Amino acid sequence: MANATDPHAASVTTASGAGDGTLTTADGKPLARALARSQGRARRRAFLLVLPLLAFILITFVVPIGQMLQRSFHNDGFSANMPQISQWFAENPRGTDIDEAAWTALALDLQASAEERSIGVVGTRINYDVPGTRSLFTSTGRKVRRGIEPPYRETLLDIDEDWGDPVLWGAMRDASTPYTGNFYLASLDRTRAEDGSIEMVPERQQVYQMLFMRTFWLSLLITGLTFVLGFPVAHLLATLPMRKSNLLMILVLLPFWTSLLVRTTSWMVLLQQQGVINDILVWLGVIGDGQRLQMIYNQTGTIIAMTHILLPFMILPLYSVMRTINPSYVRAARSLGATSWTAFRRIYFPQTLPGLGAGALLVFILAVGYYITPALVGGSSGQLISNMIAMHMTDTLNWSMAAALAALLLASVLVLYWLYDRLVGIDNLKLG
């Protein structure tokens, strides 16, 4: 190592160079450059150490989420399988009359798509925008799979006169490029009218805006409840002697370690109408057998179960902050004449804020994305936006829609995070 080019060696034998003012190493190179090079090497080595982690995050987190989000504005179900008609749409602007070339392109595309069995994908894509058209594609596909003869316009209209529907042609034009904002419009209960303008969907079909509002409101409520319930517990944990507080800590952590499903199902056993709590109330004579309380399969069930499940996420950060608060501050305040309430309000509580901020942020962000618990105990009024995302992921298999909803949820959480940073300051956060 210790040769003449070693910059470390150089730093000891400084200023051996000519008197032009710049420091050089023993072999005459400028010191600043040699230093930068050696530090650069160290930095590269450090970077190599974190490279595995970076690659891991990139492969397992950034790429899949990016791909998923891409689906929210990219869907090539129509354009990839119907190349000729897509080409026609690209060459002829909105408002052009549907000419023979368009019918030819459509007919040949339909035939080719039916032959390679991708017609279902095409129909599904158009069905998102114009409900009830999926079978138009698949049934026409079955008829033309073996070949189609001109005149194409007449043949297609003969198979089903719906092929002449301008709404259908509008939807096909929208789908002829893989990039579309329609899924975002649908996520906000909006749709494109025939002339391309944006309008609200009929009232009985509006659901997403209301669910977004409900999700944020319930998450806020649950965060508030975990604070009210968790604060005294955390305080108790922080101030009790070690032996007792350890026992209490286990009581907090035990449910934390128990499977989510087990905890949710236990709440079902407790809360249902023929459940433990109702049985006890009836037995005590508080309520009659006919007036058993409905505490589950509605919003109440979602709130109770989620508050319980998310409680440790509030208690633990609070506890870790409270442990570090020096009790002599409060004692000093009291000795200077503050009432216990004033001492708490002005001295103790402000010192817990970093923990409170961390806990609230954790609980809120977790609550916004929760779906298992509301799905099981939420009934109809306790469903959240994440249940819709799950439904589009697994049931209707409209992954583009699921991605659009998820992207909106992500964006609104980021906005809230930014707001939090502006109002409270993210440096104030203390996670443990």
Add this chain to the structure above:
Amino acid sequence: MKKTLALTTALVGFASAAMAEGEVNVVSWGGAYEMSQVEAYNKPFAEMTGTKVNMIAADNPATPLKAQVEAGNVTGDVFDIEVSDAIRLCDEGALMEIDPAALPAAPDGTAAADDFIDGALLDCAVANIFWGTVIAFDNSKFEGDAPATAADFFDLEKFPGKRGLPKNPKRTLYLALIADGVAADDIYDKLGSDEGVEQAFAKLDTIKNDVVWWEAGAQPVQLLADGEVTMATGYNGRFFDAMVGEGKPFEIIWDGQYMDMDMFVIPKDAPNPEAAMEYLKFATDTQRLADQAKYIAYGPARKSSADLVGMYQDGETEMAPHMPTNPDHLTTAVMDDPEFWADHDAELTERFNSWLAGS
């Protein structure tokens, strides 16, 4: 290096052992229905061929199938799904085509193509059973008159108590219309029109506050047994299992039953397609379909199986009166219309969710 070598060798050995043995992953609906398939198909198949059959339960096997196809990672070999899903997935090119000529003929030599009931053979799917969604009630909960019709399900005054309904439009909207006096033949015309859908939701509104929604087939039976609901709709075989198998005091109302077929399909990218095809052929032969009825009250999809259906496994319960295909039960039955649902499922599901979420 040595370690890696040993590891890869072990892995290769393991993989080839698995290939040689041959395994079939069958995804089905769980519960009493899965049990009947294990008894009637899987055990004899494993005994005959030495192929291990892994049974995987799902609330609706079409859900994991769609997700696996979409994600390009298919792990199941055979899926037991509804007709509308089979047609849809076939149109999307996700399923293997099945030649009816490859299926075993009936014992009297009738070709499979003629032996299966109309509509039971599709390009990519073979039906195994007919099943009904029916209303069941807990007999011990009502004094005096017992409910007897679909309209009674919506009559909270005469028959108080909560109702269990599936959380989807397919098996709720039709029931509301039947209860509202719409003839079974007109159901799809009605549901195809805006007014018809409005009418169905209006009828559902009358009981909305007293409904417990279920998602898995085992739930309505549990809800009835727990006393959470006094009436629920569910799959007739599950109720039969609880009534006859476990002696629960349930009764079935056949008025307004919704009849559907279950179909076996093989995804194009199935890990073990040959064994899957063998399994499918074996499971849908005359004797096996008849055997299944020994364990659950679902109607076999082959005409030749009907005569072989006899007693329940307890040896004393005649199966015929419990079958959804019994002529007495078909007078107001609504047959599933796969084309209608392929077209309107997404739209009506959205409307249903919106209705459900609104208070």
